[in-house]
Amino acid sequence: MDKGAVGERLTSDEALALVQDLTPETLHELGAAALHNRRWRYGLKATYVFNQHINPSNICTMGCAFCNYAALPDAPKAFTLSEDTIIRSVASLAPTEVHIVGGINDLWPFDRNLKLVKTLRRSFPELFIKAFTAVEVAAFARDSGKTVDDILVALAAAGVNAMPGGGAEIFTERLRRKYWPQKLSAHDWWHVHSRAHAMGIPTNATMLFGIGERWDERVAHMLTLRRWQDRSGGFECFIPLPFQPGKGEIAADGPSTAEILAVLALARLLLDNIPHIKAYWPMAGLETAAAGLSWGADDLDGTIKEEKVAHMAGARTPVGLAREKMEETIAMGGFEAVERDGWFQAKGKMHAARML
Numbered sequence: 001m002d003k004g005a006v007g008e009r010l011t012s013d014e015a016l017a018l019v020q021d022l023t024p025e026t027l028h029e030l031g032a033a034a035l036h037n038r039r040w041r042y043g044l045k046a047t048y049v050f051n052q053h054i055n056p057s058n059i060c061t062m063g064c065a066f067c068n069y070a071a072l073p074d075a076p077k078a079f080t081l082s083e084d085t086i087i088r089s090v091a092s093l094a095p096t097e098v099h100i101v102g103g104i105n106d107l108w109p110f111d112r113n114l115k116l117v118k119t120l121r122r123s124f125p126e127l128f129i130k131a132f133t134a135v136e137v138a139a140f141a142r143d144s145g146k147t148v149d150d151i152l153v154a155l156a157a158a159g160v161n162a163m164p165g166g167g168a169e170i171f172t173e174r175l176r177r178k179y180w181p182q183k184l185s186a187h188d189w190w191h192v193h194s195r196a197h198a199m200g201i202p203t204n205a206t207m208l209f210g211i212g213e214r215w216d217e218r219v220a221h222m223l224t225l226r227r228w229q230d231r232s233g234g235f236e237c238f239i240p241l242p243f244q245p246g247k248g249e250i251a252a253d254g255p256s257t258a259e260i261l262a263v264l265a266l267a268r269l270l271l272d273n274i275p276h277i278k279a280y281w282p283m284a285g286l287e288t289a290a291a292g293l294s295w296g297a298d299d300l301d302g303t304i305k306e307e308k309v310a311h312m313a314g315a316r317t318p319v320g321l322a323r324e325k326m327e328e329t330i331a332m333g334g335f336e337a338v339e340r341d342g343w344f345q346a347k348g349k350m351h352a353a354r355m356l
């Protein structure tokens with residue numbers, strides 16, 4: 001525990017020893033170590049971004065069993081936005097950052113998505129564009145007959161600044177074969193991210209948890225990311241995503257609050273080479289996310305405006321928050337709110353360009 005608290009590298013066995021058979025006492029010690037580590041890195045500062053999620057369509061043919069967001073084309077809940085709607089919405093909100101993810105479908109193929117990015121860049125030159133998961137990038141390559149490199153080069157040239165971390169789920173073939181067999185393997189997910197990193201495009205990394213995985217699988221997922229980060233240095237932020245129970249085909253209840261906090265703490269202790277740990281409030285809940293700042297997280301994501309992926313899956317949090325509410329939530333956790341940009345810099349600060 002002490003090693004992790006001061007940022008020294010933990011082994012797999014040491015990590016597992018921290019979380020197996022958690023008792024109130026060991027949970028408390030885990031949280032205290034993570035808090036020490038995050039305060040040593042960031043003091044009492046906690047960041048958020050004034051951002052907007054854009055989901056051009058929820059039509060998706062992948063059929064992941066845990067997903068309540070996706071719909072087949074003729075399903076009542078299927079939706080597709082037009083470019084006009086998206087541009088008008090961004091113009092009216094004027095966010096610092098947009099986060100664009102959709103489904104795998106023929107309605108929003110690569111060329112149309114590329115054109116959307118170009119239009120956003122032309123219309124909003126200062127906007128930070130975080131767009132398309134590794135799953136989408138791989139599908140763009142497959143469907144357009146291009147390579148992953150071709151797709152990433154075109155997206156970066158059009159104006160994409162960074163990639164989200166979704167689609168990783170949890171790196172265990174045991175659950176992938178059962179619940180998302182048609183989706184990228186861990187190796188293929190990493191291939192897309194490693195190519196992005198090689199081109200100077202930073203990315204996030206996620207881990208879906210609370211769907212029946214074991215602690216050793218969570219530890220293995222984080223250590224795999226740590227190993228990859230040693231090679232590329234391109235992961236900016238790690239985001240554990242609590243499974244949203246309710247409407248899907250998976251009977252799991254989702255993680256308890258204690259588990260959500262323990263996963264955040266373990267991530268802060270294990271991922272010594274990934275700068276930021278995010279408590280993602282739409283899935284964790286506002287109170288738990290605020291508490292997560294004392295359990296290793298240093299970022300709460302953002303205002304989001306109209307989150308659909310978690311909310312169509314049954315999340316009961318608001319679909320968006322005002323700046324004031326983000327700052328109030330961070331203060332509720334006992335931290336000092338700092339509005340940041342997409343590069344994780346305090347808003348207004350200069351940052352080194354990382355584009356191609």
Ligand code: SF4
Pocket residue numbers: 060061062063064067068069070102103104135
């Ligand atoms: S998780 Fe993503 S890829 Fe899987 S069905 Fe849902 S939208 Fe499609």
